[in-house]
Amino acid sequence: MINLGSSQLKYPNDSIINIQPNQKILEYCSFEDSFIYKKNMLNALNTYFKCELHTSELVITGNIGLVLRMIISSFLPPNSLLLVENPTYYNVVTLIKSIKHELNYEYLNIQKDGIDIDQLETKLLNNKNKQIYLLITPYYHNPTGYTYCDHKLDKINELSKIYPNLTIISDEIYIYHHDVKPLYIKYNNKNIISLLGFSKILFGGIRHSCIISHKDNIISNEVENSNGIISSHDHYFINEYITNFNINDELVYRKKIFDITRTICIQKIKNHLNEYLTIINEEKGYWIWCKLKNHNINTTKLVDYLQQKNIFILNGDLFFFEKQKDKYIRFSSYNDLNIFEYAIKIIKKTLDKMN
Ligand SMILES: Cc1ncc(COP(=O)(O)O)c(C=O)c1O
CATH class of the missing domain: 3.40.640.10 (Type I PLP-dependent aspartate aminotransferase-like (Major domain))
Incomplete structure (x- = not known):
């Protein structure tokens, strides 16, 4: 999973x-x-x-x-x-x-x-x-x-x-x-x-x-x-x-590691999903928030299809502003970068099929 x-x-x-x-x-x-x-x-x-x-x-x-x-x-x-x-x-x-x-x-x-x-x-x-x-x-x-x-x-x-x-x-x-x-x-x-x-x-x-x-x-x-x-x-x-x-050294160190991991994850999203998503908080943030380029994509179905492939995007990872068509999806940075890339490629394939 x-x-x-x-x-x-x-x-x-x-x-x-x-x-x-x-x-x-x-x-x-x-x-x-x-x-x-x-x-x-x-x-x-x-x-x-x-x-x-x-x-x-x-x-x-x-x-x-x-x-x-x-x-x-x-x-x-x-x-x-x-x-x-x-x-x-x-x-x-x-x-x-x-x-x-x-x-x-x-x-x-x-x-x-x-x-x-x-x-x-x-x-x-x-x-x-x-x-x-x-x-x-x-x-x-x-x-x-x-x-x-x-x-x-x-x-x-x-x-x-x-x-x-x-x-x-x-x-x-x-x-x-x-x-x-x-x-x-x-x-x-x-x-x-x-x-x-x-x-x-x-x-x-x-x-x-x-x-x-x-x-x-x-x-x-x-x-x-x-x-x-x-x-x-x-x-x-x-x-x-x-x-x-x-405590000072530890928390500063952990933030640094987190920031590096997040930057690499962002790069991987850009490499594979550029056609489908725009990252809206590339420079700063904890989560990686992306706007779907095509708001007609059914995000509930997307989550279901991904779940069948053991990739989980949970509650709270999708959001909408009331009265706006735009749809957003959220990723967490992932420590194992190979696994992250594997998941991103599956998301791409799934979106290709849904398109
Ligand atoms: C704004 C906000 N508050 C609280 C939490 C949850 O915090 P905790 O893990 O301490 O329950 C989250 C987790 O995503 C969050 O985004």
Whole structure:
């Protein structure tokens, strides 16, 4: 099976495999052990982001997907309003539709440099009596790959001060691919909570994320108190990783390897699929987003045909803007470049047949 739909990062430093399990962290449920882990993570974050976070500002939890699920399903107060980007990370809408259809949510259009601020201001003016949550993905927004400009981030920060009923939930899963500080730290703003995770820098599927926010933030307190979403295995692994290696060198090194792999994958897509696809975020990004040159191609069928050949392009790897004909498809960079090329050639053959 070739999975082009989730990140295929190289497993970190081989020597980590030889580390003897630390029983204390595997038995993570005790207060004392979780405290040690939290202290190690705090050191790592403070070193990497050159900041001085306090333990009370950090909640370590399961992966971001899970945190978003908890926030949407359980922790938004009744009658609150959730503002999301249009388009937004597909999981968010799937979650709302499947588990919280009564949730009051509205879209804000996303532009190349971030959400439409005028639209945000109008929504804020019209909903002064509601608790408003704005969910944004400021770096390499999924699914467009756009990164917010500083001006819009500054504006969002300002607005959350003017409107105390506004809380920003900032999904910063791609932050380790950027040389920036999390928004909560950058603005020292108690109305912002930043969600950070390692699944786009260590390896996909890792069940880990950090929420950093003001100690009184209700959402992060709710997540911390809820327990039960921690994978002790992944957390053990991360604890070993951050305590045995130099976090700065490691993350910079992994980003470099990732960028090289991505560039080669892009070249292979261009070599074989140029006739069918235009890469829309060639220079920057995590995913490789491509626009189909022929919008009449049935992408659902394409995914089905590829699946029959054991090539998987998953949910969220196709997207459309409402009221636009254009169709897009997303690839992850793939560590084994020969396998990647093999898959790309099969996609070409399949498109040839469908044409
Ligand atoms: C914007 C965004 N948030 C969250 C996630 C998932 O993060 P995690 O692997 O921590 O669940 C993804 C994965 O594609 C994503 O693109």
